[in-house]
Amino acid sequence: MNIYEQLGVRRVINAKATITSLGGSLMPREVLDAMADAATAFVDIADLQRKIGERIALMTHNDGAYVSSGAAAGLTLAAAACATGTDLAKVDQVPDLTGMRNEIAIHTSQRFVFDRAFRLAGFTLREFGFAHVATEWQLEAALSEHTAAIAYIVAPHLTGRGFLPLEVVVKIAASYRIPVIVDAAAQLPPPSNLWRFTKDMGADLAIFSGGKDLRGPQGTGLIVGRKDLIDAIALNGNPHVAVGRPMKVGKEELVGVYAAVKRYLSLDHEAIGRLYEERVATIIRGLQDMPGVTTTRDYPNEAGQPAPRVLVRLAPPLSRDAVVAALRQGDPAIEVYVAGPDGILLNPMTLEEGEELMVIQRLREAVPAIAAAR
Numbered sequence: 001m002n003i004y005e006q007l008g009v010r011r012v013i014n015a016k017a018t019i020t021s022l023g024g025s026l027m028p029r030e031v032l033d034a035m036a037d038a039a040t041a042f043v044d045i046a047d048l049q050r051k052i053g054e055r056i057a058l059m060t061h062n063d064g065a066y067v068s069s070g071a072a073a074g075l076t077l078a079a080a081a082c083a084t085g086t087d088l089a090k091v092d093q094v095p096d097l098t099g100m101r102n103e104i105a106i107h108t109s110q111r112f113v114f115d116r117a118f119r120l121a122g123f124t125l126r127e128f129g130f131a132h133v134a135t136e137w138q139l140e141a142a143l144s145e146h147t148a149a150i151a152y153i154v155a156p157h158l159t160g161r162g163f164l165p166l167e168v169v170v171k172i173a174a175s176y177r178i179p180v181i182v183d184a185a186a187q188l189p190p191p192s193n194l195w196r197f198t199k200d201m202g203a204d205l206a207i208f209s210g211g212k213d214l215r216g217p218q219g220t221g222l223i224v225g226r227k228d229l230i231d232a233i234a235l236n237g238n239p240h241v242a243v244g245r246p247m248k249v250g251k252e253e254l255v256g257v258y259a260a261v262k263r264y265l266s267l268d269h270e271a272i273g274r275l276y277e278e279r280v281a282t283i284i285r286g287l288q289d290m291p292g293v294t295t296t297r298d299y300p301n302e303a304g305q306p307a308p309r310v311l312v313r314l315a316p317p318l319s320r321d322a323v324v325a326a327l328r329q330g331d332p333a334i335e336v337y338v339a340g341p342d343g344i345l346l347n348p349m350t351l352e353e354g355e356e357l358m359v360i361q362r363l364r365e366a367v368p369a370i371a372a373a374r
């Protein structure tokens with residue numbers, strides 16, 4: 001019996017995405033091995049964190065890197081670092097930001113579920129722009145001696161559309177000497193995004209999830225960028241007793257992220273792209289002849305990742321919600337995204353080998369049963 005069977009927790013075939021509520025992503029063998037290895041000895045955690053940061057920075061063409069307990073924790077630490085710098089008295093004071101820069105400027109259209117991560121460190125969000133559009137003067141008018149940083153969210157699935165291009169934000173921010181923090185949590189692939197926002201586009205910090213496509217431990221994140229800010233982040237984070245201490249990252253996770261980044265950069269991402277295309281084509285073929293069901297290739301996916309999905313549309317009397325419920329009720333459960341009133345989306349990225357065939361089979365069972373019941 002595996003651990004989930006022992007616990008009576010049903011396994012899920014994840015045809016949805018690398019989302020937290022389904023377990024993020026699955027760690028490959030080399031990541032698991034590195035973590036098991038890390039678990040066998042005591043080390044100086046600050047030393048380990050620093051050395052892993054240096055190695056990841058080198059591998060990703062950045063000046064500095066830091067492993068956090070998730071991208072959301074990365075946002076908290078990054079913001080805190082922009083206010084405290086390496087001043088230990090200020091670090092000690094957070095989340096009371098009295099006497100420090102205490103505002104994070106953010107596009108109104110980019111307000112999103114994770115901006116609480118900034119508020120957690122005591123910051124107030126200073127919105128600029130309208131819900132559907134923003135101008136350069138609106139950004140400039142929002143900046144003041146209270147601004148610690150400008151947050152920039154790259155997440156088409158979570159935010160609106162009316163925001164300035166990152167290049168424009170970076171240029172204005174630089175003229176005011178205010179750092180730009182990019183939330184790029186789900187912006188892998190492509191791996192080049194690990195340096196694109198910082199090295200190529202000039203943002204000060206960029207933050208990624210360790211538990212999404214990177215396939216590190218689910219409870220990790222990665223911050224890359226300016227070395228002086230990475231040093232300030234380290235003072236705000238574990239093992240220092242500061243705002244980031246409750247967001248502890250253990251030696252196993254530190255090493256896990258290191259192994260995951262190393263692996264990620266060595267992968268043949270074109271071959272992986274072809275594998276996703278094959279899975280999508282297999283699913284489209286497998287559902288082709290079903291009455292009331294139409295399938296198309298959808299590209300890119302909701303996070304803007306360069307990966308295809310299958311859009312399955314169900315014609316009346318088929319109920320989309322009944323199909324989703326039937327997939328979820330099985331064992332293993334199958335989880336999918338819904339699209340519009342009649343569609344479901346099948347994502348090849350989080351499927352394990354051969355699971356696309358199980359998805360086809362379960363849909364071929366569920367759909368006629370639902371049609372017959374109508």
Ligand SMILES: *Cc1c(COP(=O)(O)O)cnc(C)c1O
Pocket residue numbers: 020069070071072073114153154155158183184185186208209210211220221
């Ligand atoms: C997933 C996600 C987060 C949260 O990342 P965690 O690693 O789960 O903390 C934050 N921002 C965006 C845009 C995300 O997609």
